[in-house]
Amino acid sequence: MDFITLDFETATGERHSACEIGITVVKDNRICDVISWLIKPPSYPYFDYFNIAIHGIRPKDVENAPTFAELWLELKPLIENQFLIAHNASFDMSVLRGTLDFYNLPYPNLKYSCSYIFSKKIWEGLPSYNLKALCNLNNIQFRHHRAGADSEATAKLVMAAFKKNEINSVSQLSTKLRIEIGEIYERGYKPSRAKKPFKGKQIDGVFGDKLKNDSNHIFYNQIVVISEKMKSVPLNNAYQMIADIGGINAKNVTKSTDFLILTREEIATNDSNLLTTKHKRAINLIKNGSYLEIISEEQFLENMQNRYPIHR
Numbered sequence: 001m002d003f004i005t006l007d008f009e010t011a012t013g014e015r016h017s018a019c020e021i022g023i024t025v026v027k028d029n030r031i032c033d034v035i036s037w038l039i040k041p042p043s044y045p046y047f048d049y050f051n052i053a054i055h056g057i058r059p060k061d062v063e064n065a066p067t068f069a070e071l072w073l074e075l076k077p078l079i080e081n082q083f084l085i086a087h088n089a090s091f092d093m094s095v096l097r098g099t100l101d102f103y104n105l106p107y108p109n110l111k112y113s114c115s116y117i118f119s120k121k122i123w124e125g126l127p128s129y130n131l132k133a134l135c136n137l138n139n140i141q142f143r144h145h146r147a148g149a150d151s152e153a154t155a156k157l158v159m160a161a162f163k164k165n166e167i168n169s170v171s172q173l174s175t176k177l178r179i180e181i182g183e184i185y186e187r188g189y190k191p192s193r194a195k196k197p198f199k200g201k202q203i204d205g206v207f208g209d210k211l212k213n214d215s216n217h218i219f220y221n222q223i224v225v226i227s228e229k230m231k232s233v234p235l236n237n238a239y240q241m242i243a244d245i246g247g248i249n250a251k252n253v254t255k256s257t258d259f260l261i262l263t264r265e266e267i268a269t270n271d272s273n274l275l276t277t278k279h280k281r282a283i284n285l286i287k288n289g290s291y292l293e294i295i296s297e298e299q300f301l302e303n304m305q306n307r308y309p310i311h312r
Contacts, residue, residue, distance in 0.1 A: 006023050016098040020039060021147050029159060082110055115157060119157070140153050140160075190218065217245045
């Protein structure tokens with residue numbers, strides 16, 4: 001099975017702040033190439049101290065590096081029409097989309113999956129599914145939090161996972177492990193995700209119109225929590241829109257939550273004392289590896305108005 005693993009490091013908390021990217025090319029079950037590039041982010045020379053503490057990349061390291069827009073001419077032909085895998089793909093693919101959006105570059109066409117998600121199906125019952133823990137389990141040594149090393153470690157982990165479950169194709173990955181294959185395409189994207197039962201509390205009295213269900217929509221069969229502070233549409237209307245699409249409205253943020261929709265003001269809040277309980281819970285879950293995405297009210301409305309999963 002041929003695939004490419006991908007990893008981003010970022011300069012700030014912004015999704016368009018990529019400062020390094022690494023890819024590892026796997027063909028015929030062997031690693032053919034590991035490539036990494038430093039990137040000068042739009043925030044240069046500013047880097048968040050927290051980000052530097054994680055990956056060690058400093059402004060001086062990217063002083064002469066290309067911008068992502070300049071690098072894209074070289075990178076796009078390598079990943080176009082390929083099958084990509086990232087560990088916690090919700091982060092890496094959001095960085096890819098966010099950076100393309102920032103530079104007003106068209107999306108490539110590709111399919112992808114998340115090794116964090118399918119590792120839970122292969123090595124059940126582990127206390128942690130982060131990359132370091134899984135690599136330790138499989139005796140894979142690497143220098144964590146540098147893009148090239150992380151992408152290579154992910155590739156070795158994926159090969160071990162596929163060997164353990166005798167997976168030799170993308171279709172087998174989907175059917176054997178009940179994984180939905182994600183896509184990025186010209187008009188937008190569809191996330192990679194695992195089917196899972198919902199055991200939380202739903203919003204009472206909201207029933208969707210099954211004739212309006214859209215199985216291709218980003219919120220279809222997804223568990224969505226909406227901020228009570230939503231301003232653009234009445235909250236009950238937002239619940240109805242989710243239900244009609246075929247999504248699941250939940251009251252509280254849990255490990256099962258797929259999306260938390262917040263207002264622009266809530267997302268921009270830097271004071272931890274002002275964060276809502278839902279927001280704090282979501283941040284903690286994401287830090288611990290949950291496949292949960294926080295999106296803005298504007299992104300929610302854009303998806304609903306266009307009725308296809310652009311989510312940009």
